[in-house]
Amino acid sequence: MLRHYAIRLLVLLTLVAFAAFFLVPIIWLVLAPTKTSEQLVNESPFAFGSVGNFAHAFRTMITWQGGSLRIWLENSAIYCLSGTALAVLAAVPAGYGLAQTRFIGRGTLLWITLVAMIMPANALILPLFLELNAVRLIDTAWSIIVPFAFFPFGVYLAYIYFSAAIPGDLLAAARLDGAGEWHVFRHVALPLSLPIVAFVGFFAFVADWNNFYLPFVMTYDRSQYPIQVGLQLAIVGVPAPDRAMATLIAITPVVILFVLAQRTLVGGLLAGAFSG
Amino acid sequence: MATVTFTDATRLYPKSDRAAVDHLNLEVEDGELLVLVGPSGCGKTTTLRMLAGLEYVNGGAILIDGKDVVGLPPRDRDIAMVFQNYALYPHMTVAQNMSFSLRMAKLPKAQIAERVRAAAKLLELEQYLDRKPRQLSGGQRQRVAMGRAIVREPRVFLMDEPLSNLDAQLRVATRAEIAALQRTLGVTTLYVTHDQVEAMTLGHRVAVMKDGVLQQCDTPRTLYERPRNAFVAGFIGSPPMNLVQGTVDADGVRIGATVIPLAGRPPKPVGETVTVGLRPESLVLASAGNGIPATVSIVEELGAEAFVYAHLADSATSGLNVQRGIIVRLAPHVAPRSGELIHLGVKDRSMLFFDADTGLAIET
Numbered sequence: 001m002l003r004h005y006a007i008r009l010l011v012l013l014t015l016v017a018f019a020a021f022f023l024v025p026i027i028w029l030v031l032a033p034t035k036t037s038e039q040l041v042n043e044s045p046f047a048f049g050s051v052g053n054f055a056h057a058f059r060t061m062i063t064w065q066g067g068s069l070r071i072w073l074e075n076s077a078i079y080c081l082s083g084t085a086l087a088v089l090a091a092v093p094a095g096y097g098l099a100q101t102r103f104i105g106r107g108t109l110l111w112i113t114l115v116a117m118i119m120p121a122n123a124l125i126l127p128l129f130l131e132l133n134a135v136r137l138i139d140t141a142w143s144i145i146v147p148f149a150f151f152p153f154g155v156y157l158a159y160i161y162f163s164a165a166i167p168g169d170l171l172a173a174a175r176l177d178g179a180g181e182w183h184v185f186r187h188v189a190l191p192l193s194l195p196i197v198a199f200v201g202f203f204a205f206v207a208d209w210n211n212f213y214l215p216f217v218m219t220y221d222r223s224q225y226p227i228q229v230g231l232q233l234a235i236v237g238v239p240a241p242d243r244a245m246a247t248l249i250a251i252t253p254v255v256i257l258f259v260l261a262q263r264t265l266v267g268g269l270l271a272g273a274f275s276g
Numbered sequence: 277m278a279t280v281t282f283t284d285a286t287r288l289y290p291k292s293d294r295a296a297v298d299h300l301n302l303e304v305e306d307g308e309l310l311v312l313v314g315p316s317g318c319g320k321t322t323t324l325r326m327l328a329g330l331e332y333v334n335g336g337a338i339l340i341d342g343k344d345v346v347g348l349p350p351r352d353r354d355i356a357m358v359f360q361n362y363a364l365y366p367h368m369t370v371a372q373n374m375s376f377s378l379r380m381a382k383l384p385k386a387q388i389a390e391r392v393r394a395a396a397k398l399l400e401l402e403q404y405l406d407r408k409p410r411q412l413s414g415g416q417r418q419r420v421a422m423g424r425a426i427v428r429e430p431r432v433f434l435m436d437e438p439l440s441n442l443d444a445q446l447r448v449a450t451r452a453e454i455a456a457l458q459r460t461l462g463v464t465t466l467y468v469t470h471d472q473v474e475a476m477t478l479g480h481r482v483a484v485m486k487d488g489v490l491q492q493c494d495t496p497r498t499l500y501e502r503p504r505n506a507f508v509a510g511f512i513g514s515p516p517m518n519l520v521q522g523t524v525d526a527d528g529v530r531i532g533a534t535v536i537p538l539a540g541r542p543p544k545p546v547g548e549t550v551t552v553g554l555r556p557e558s559l560v561l562a563s564a565g566n567g568i569p570a571t572v573s574i575v576e577e578l579g580a581e582a583f584v585y586a587h588l589a590d591s592a593t594s595g596l597n598v599q600r601g602i603i604v605r606l607a608p609h610v611a612p613r614s615g616e617l618i619h620l621g622v623k624d625r626s627m628l629f630f631d632a633d634t635g636l637a638i639e640t
Contacts, residue, residue: 169363172330175350176357177377177424187376191367 029251032244033057040240049241057245064238069249071223072230077253078141079215079226080208083148087204091151092197095158096189100171101181110159116152125217132218143218144226148208154200161196162189198264202257209254278431278464280304280327284336287322287488296322298488299336309458309465310493311479313472314511319488320468324434327466329353340431351380356425357434361441362417364409364424370396371405374423395423398457415446422454426461433458433465439474451477472512476500484508506635509553509628515583515603518559521632522552529627532588534568536622543629543638550638553628556583556605561612562621570602572616582611586618 028045035049043049061069098110128147129138137143166189174184212228219225222233227250234246258265280303287297297319304310312320325331327338329350337344345353356377364373371392378388396402399419409417418438425433438454439447455478458465469475475482476496483493484507492504496512503509509517522529524544528537529552543550561567570586584604604620612618629638
């Protein structure tokens with residue numbers, strides 16, 4: 001009995017330690033704009049300054065450089081939503097096809113997907129740049145959206161989901177009911193795959209939103225910057241609390257999305273674990 | 277309605293050296309309910325899935341109404357199937373589940389509604405049409421799966437252990453409903469089960485399979501009375517037939533120390549070994565010295581009858597490599613008690629003989 005409680009306590013302490021590790025920077029980030037530059041350096045990292053400071057930092061950053069932050073947020077939204085939509089549109093049917101059909105070269109395709117998935121994304125940036133430059137898309141929205149649509153991790157996630165979570169008999173029943181492969185996917189597999197659509201969509205969106213290097217390489221014009229690339233301009237000449245505010249604004253959409261999608265995401269994670 | 281013919285149909289799974297279905301030759305008549313039965317892994321479900329087009333066919337042909345369907349996609353075979361786990365579309369209502377095939381066939385809406393309504397009425401599902409499968413009981417889900425097959429008005433019905441997820445009472449009731457429904461609709465039906473009672477009660481004919489090979493296909497009565505081999509003899513019948521080793525003697529067949537007289541001609545020359553098949557109801561209680569001695573281990577009283585599980589006494593089997601457990605079906609008022617020593621006689625002309633090596637039945 002004592003051993004049981006000791007183990008539970010150990011588990012609890014480990015979880016608290018992990019939660020603290022990830023929460024502390026966010027708490028610092030939320031508190032930083034409430035302080036002045038001097039307070040930020042001299043006071044405890046967890047000290048609270050004033051609501052007035054926070055509001056001031058917000059106003060400063062929203063109007064900074066003629067409202068650039070708003071333009072970059074809008075750019076980020078356009079790039080990420082378009083990229084995510086394309087990634088989901090491609091990844092979910094691709095994963096389904098790989099899981100449910102047998103064709104020549106399937107093994108090779110799976111292998112390529114896996115290799116593309118584990119390859120560092122930055123390693124592909126130079127060839128991508130050359131490709132997109134050849135078709136004169138550099139410094140346009142497409143130079144970011146098109147690479148965002150390439151999401152092998154999503155293909156692999158969907159492949160795992162369709163291999164394990166959809167009973168084969170269900171698809172067989174639809175085929176016997178007279179449905180062709182498209183209708184089997186559209187009317188049976190897809191309605192049952194909403195958790196994986198949400199899952200792939202969320203991962204794609206977060207990866208796209210936080211991507212700095214790709215848009216940094218693909219865009220020259222400041223008006224084309226997404227928020228992550230724009231933020232670097234705030235490194236010089238902007239007081240630290242205001243810079244923290246800019247960062248806070250930059251991460252807020254992802255936090256909101258996670259809170260809204262949390263339930264579906266956990267459902268997606270567990271979908272393969274239980275049958276029936 | 278249609279006939280179904282398997283001609284040397286074979287399924288060999290990749291990386292396996294033994295065929296899951298081995299040169300199957302079987303003919304299902306128009307309107308017949310044919311039951312495929314056998315132990316798990318015997319190839320019965322694979323056979324069904326080959327006919328459905330869900331399983332690759334490595335060799336031979338499968339004909340529906342004389343036309344080879346091997347290579348046709350499932351949707352072009354005009355076959356409806358009831359799956360063991362029902363495979364209902366969980367995101368659709370009962371009505372949508374039942375109408376899915378008709379919507380795929382682009383039938384007029386009015387006709388779809390009419391067919392669904394008629395099937396729902398037949399299966400007493402009318403008040404559940406708007407429910408999702410998860411809101412139904414096991415028995416109701418089973419009926420929806422049947423309904424989904426019926427609305428199609430297909431040429432052939434396939435049923436893959438459709439009763440195995442139901443409790444015992446519901447299974448017996450649904451079994452009778454399926455039999456009645458099949459008679460009403462008159463659709464050629466292939467029904468797979470591992471339960472030989474289900475096979476015997478439902479099938480116009482029953483095909484017994486083992487290790488991918490068809491053992492015998494006959495009417496339930498013929499299977500019971502004239503099994504073609506020892507496997508069929510032991511598989512069909514509940515409780516199963518007793519199979520013991522015997523030696524042909526000048527006066528009959530010797531089981532242990534007891535000689536059972538023969539009414540017909542001997543199955544083999546004197547001195548040779550045969551497998552003797554004794555149905556539980558073929559055995560009777562005999563007076564001491566006039567039958568095979570056995571010790572009762574368990575008596576199951578079922579009211580109308582009693583099953584006596586006994587062990588052949590050592591004196592009857594010493595030195596012989598024979599099955600010692602034996603089951604006897606008796607009237608309850610004559611059933612002995614556990615631990616009692618009994619003597620078992622055999623009713624005239626009720627013994628079956630099988631070749632001790634090949635297991636094939638020996639005509640006498």
